[in-house]
Amino acid sequence: MKVLIAYSSRTGNTKKLAQAIHLALPNADLCPMGSVPNPSKYDLVFAGFWVEAGNACSDARKCLKRLGGLPVALFATLGAYPDSQHAADSLKAAANEIPDGKVVDTFICQGAIDPNMIEWMEQLPQEADNAPTESRRKLWDDGASHPDENDLEAVADWALSVLEKQSASA
Numbered sequence: 738m739k740v741l742i743a744y745s746s747r748t749g750n751t752k753k754l755a756q757a758i759h760l761a762l763p764n765a766d767l768c769p770m771g772s773v774p775n776p777s778k779y780d781l782v783f784a785g786f787w788v789e790a791g792n793a794c795s796d797a798r799k800c801l802k803r804l805g806g807l808p809v810a811l812f813a814t815l816g817a818y819p820d821s822q823h824a825a826d827s828l829k830a831a832a833n834e835i836p837d838g839k840v841v842d843t844f845i846c847q848g849a850i851d852p853n854m855i856e857w858m859e860q861l862p863q864e865a866d867n868a869p870t871e872s873r874r875k876l877w878d879d880g881a882s883h884p885d886e887n888d889l890e891a892v893a894d895w896a897l898s899v900l901e902k903q904s905a906s907a
C-alpha cells in the first residue's frame with residue numbers, strides 16, 4: 738500500500754505529528770503540502786494541517802481539494818482543546834474541502850500558539866473577539882507544551898491502526 742504523509746505547519750507543531758507518523762510508517766512518503774506530487778498514485782493519504790479560523794489553513798485547503806476520491810486520514814493541531822466543539826467543527830470543515838471526500842479517520846491535538854500571536858492578543862481591548870480572559874489564558878498555558886510526548890505516541894498509534902484497517906479493507 739502506497740502511503741503519503743502530507744502536512745502544513747507554520748510554527749512546527751503539525752510537522753512534529755507528521756514526523757511521528759513517519760517514524761511509525763517509515764515506508765510512507767513525507768512531504769509538505771505545498772510540494773505534494775501527483776496524489777493519485779497513493780492508496781492512502783495522511784493529510785495534516787493547523788487550524789486557522791475554524792478550518793484547515795489555506796495551503797492545506799488547496800491540497801485537500803486535490804485529494805478527491807482517495808482515502809484520507811486527517812490529522813491536525815489547534816489552539817483550542819481537542820475535545821471541544823470547535824475542534825470537531827474544524828475537522829468537519831476541513832473534510833468538506835475534499836471533493837467526494839473519503840475521510841477514513843481523524844486525529845487532533847492541541848498545539849502551542851505562536852508566542853507573537855499571544856503577545857498581540859494580550860494587547861486587544863476587552864471587547865475584542867480574542868481578548869485575553871482568565872479561561873483563554875489558561876487555554877494558552879495548557880497548550881504551550883503541545884504536542885507533547887503523549888500526543889506523538891498517540892498519533893503514531895493512530896496512524897498504525899488506520900493503516901491496518903485500510904490494508905484489511907483493500
Ligand SMILES: Cc1cc2nc3c(=O)[nH]c(=O)nc-3n(C[C@H](O)[C@H](O)[C@H](O)COP(=O)(O)O)c2cc1C
Pocket residue numbers: 745746747748749750751752786787788789790791792814815816817823847848849850851854
Ligand atoms: C492566524 C492564526 C489563526 C488561528 N486560528 C485558530 C483557530 O481558529 N482555532 C484554533 O483552535 N487555533 C487557531 N490557531 C492556533 C493554531 O492552529 C495552533 O497553534 C497550531 O498548533 C499551529 O500549528 P503549526 O505549529 O503546525 O503551525 C491559529 C493560529 C494562527 C497563527
